[in-house]
Amino acid sequence: MDWSLLGATLGGIGLLLLGMHIMTDGLREAAGDALRGLLVRATGRPLRAVASGVLITGIVQSSSAVTVATIGFVNAGLLNLTQAIPVIYGSNVGTTATAWLVALVGFHIDVRLLALPMIGVGMLLRVFAGPRRIGAVGMALVGFGIFFTGIDTLRVAFADIGSQMPIAQLVSGGWLGLFVALGLGFALTLLMQSSSAALTIILTVAAGGMVALPSAAVMVIGANLGTTSTALIAVIGATPNARRAAAAHFAFNLGTGVVALLLLPLLLWLLSLVAESTGEGASAAAVLALFHTAFNVLGVLIFLPLTPRLVAFVSARFRTAEEDLARPQHLDGTLLHTPSLALDALARELERAAALSRGCLIDALQPDHAAERLAAREATVTRLVDSIGDYCQQLQQTSMSADSAMAMAEALQALRHIGETAASARTLSESAASLSELPAEAREAVSEFAIYARAQMQAPEDSESDREARYQASKAELLRADSRVPVRTAVRHLERLGVIRDGLRSALRARQHLEALPRQAIGAELSN
Template identity: 45%
Template sequence: MMLALELLGGIGLFLLGMSMLTEGLKLAAGDGLRAILRNWTRTPARGLISGALLTGLVQSSSAVTVATIGFVNAGLLTLRHAVWVIFGGNIGTTMTAWLVALVGLKLDIGAFALPIIGFGVLAQMLGTKRPRVSGTGQALAGFGLFFLGISILKGAFETLLPWFETLDLSQAGFFAPFAFLVFGMVLAALAQSSSAAIAIILTATAGGGLPLELAAAGIIGANIGTTSTAIFASAGATPAAKRVALSHIVFNIYSGVAAFLLLYPLVAASHWLADLLLVDSKDEPLTLAIFNTLLNVLGVVLIWPFAGRLVDWLQHRYVAPEESIGRPAHLDPTLAAVPALALRGLVLEIQRMMTLAFASTEARLSPATKKPFNGNGDAGILALGQSIRDFIADLSRQPLPSDVVTALPDLIRSIHHVEETVAEGAAISEGAQPPEALTSGPAWDRLRAGVLATLETTAGDPDAFKTEFDTEMDEVDEAYEGIKKNLLASAAAGRISVDAMEAALLRARRMRRVAEAALKAERRLCPWAPVASGRVETAPPEET
């Protein structure tokens, strides 16, 4: 009974120490984690290295994963870059095994743990108004608790050594490694930390009672079992977060299965590396630390050739409707090599964006819409606009024909005006609502009809469009001026409050802005619309 309590207490101290160490280091680092993730993930190699270094620093792959997910959600980090941070995090998390093998099981750290904890708590208390000092103190206290737990676990497993020796596990055949694989998975899932599970396994091997191959199988299981954290973290999360978590799961399972199939060669390679590093290969915890690192490095090497396909596969998982809208349907990186085709694809994509945006705005302004419009598609339309801009930026890095150079400014302005219609439409339906009596009547019907007409342009060439532009905009301006005059007169006569008048006038002004932005978007795109059917018109539109 006492042995079970000792094991439970050691595990508890170890997990508490790990938690305090991680949180303290994150607090002490300030914005360092954010800055490194923003600036050091632009290539696969840099993402891999930054993920490994950050995880080794904060002693938590979960912290790095959560930060990475946050950057993906914010659009500051693409999934293609984020997966390499995740892969690097798996390498960085092996630092815990090295700490246990080199320090926790070599020195009588338990004798120094209590003073370390005391100094850490004191620094944390004195630095309450200085986050970095407080974080450093918390990390120091966690460091002491971490090794105090290791010391207690080491003593408990030494008591269990005679029992291990009676089991003769080395003669158990294939089922013993498989059983320890499952044991490692369960242990990591329960502890929600592969580092904790691996530390327990390393401590159990320190007395020599656990065969190295079985301990190695347990380490593989711990690496697979830690994916449960990603599964729990992604429950109810955004699609981007789920894809990042899925990359973590795929990597750990892929590398774990490969390592288990190569279990005995990898153990032999760990012995060889231990001898090469002038380390006693009979030092089983240290050999297992090498094995753990080798396991994760092997996973990166094996997945590297397939990383691009993995990212493409992940992009099609958990796709939200907004993301389907936001993905270009007519643009492809290969088009950039042929500027004429790229221009055609850009025109088609902007036409698609315009159709989506105008349909959304029309639904908001339609008198048949009695309930608030669900604008969830706005994010997708705006994302599509950014994707088109990104394509234009990539296209502009090469020499371009004169017609394409002439077209690009108009296309960029067209995107901007389309986004204006979305923003103004959202403001109309989601902003403060004026009294219904002030937004109804013949004048408002005329304004609404004029705005809706601008969302359905029929002209096919620039000359015809100019006539339509002037006619439709004049109709909207006349209706707007009539509403403005009536509202001001009613407020001056005291028939309506000034606040109600201003709210109604703001709605009319926004409806006019929708019409103006829609017509400008169409005017900018109209000269280049023939490109979509194979005929290029190079005359730029006149300013209005």
């Protein structure tokens, strides 16, 4: 190959990527925070979420940017999966705007008449307006101009390369050619991290006659699938929900690509007729732009009704240990028809929740506990308590015997105290009260009460009155040191002592209610 042609090709690709980068950044800066507000507000309903994905991607000209931003919102908790996944559908449709821009404008203009003036006007706006919104619009114009210059450079370079390299032979000839074309499209997007740039190259190659239309269409499918690489890279180390959103993106693009491959001959035939009827002629660029839009819209029509199932599928993946602990292991909706069996399952689930909440409180009483880990465990117990509470509500709506009703009351009392135990653990973890602030006697009294509380939770031996006496003794020792420590410091430690006392009481009362529960729960209905 002539080295000048290779240089022109690399230069054209560079101009293309530079133009896309400047254009996307300029449009995003010009839009400001309005796009973020639109994305968060317009996701209440699936169709609105899809429309917001289409609109925002069409504005910023980057489906990767919109997808990564959406995953970021999921990561931050601003969007849930049900809201985010339709936005990702829409972003795939929105990115087809680039193909239309290339097909309708890129090959039908004199670059010198449009691209260069756009660069000049855009830079003037940037220079005189500075970083304000109008300056951002100017940079977007500069990006468009460079983008079209890159298209023209590639078009000329590819026309000469096509006569020297039999590229068409690489992507034709049965299944092997199909996979090669698919891989080339995927690799282009992966390497350039821009499906829009990859599509532009594919359309340019097809328009120059270097690749047959069916092979170019398969490359478009590969480029569409390659878009998922950006999202998959972005979620490395992210939250499970963010990884689930990226997995849903991959599933959508993969499923859409499979459908497009299966319907490829039919779609190309129909879309060629449509292109001819609209006056565009059956040009390769126009047909490919139609094809790109058609199979993405078809994917939305297929996947949108399946979104709840897709959410359920990805929700079962990428689970953390905390999420697994938060899922009830014994509760079964089919047992609700036999309240005695449901109460037995409830008792076992409450035992598990009580053990988890006691573990949280015991760890919170450790002077060197890990606050973040403890907060995650406490949130796990809270979610489990909420799930058990929902189950209790369903169980209360069934017809129960008097014995089972009494057992249900015990279960609800146990559930309340389990929640209070976990809340005490959270309060202790969040409180900033260092024992080094206290005199030796008071420090020893507070420390000994924490050690005593841990021991009592693991193996309760004293009565409630004995535990109260130990609390009052520690409190008195702390009050005697009141004159030697600042008032706020003393108040913090007094409050901490009270939280320890209340948490210990809740943990042991939950244990008492659970000990009474099985004797009343089992066999009440079965004997009737």
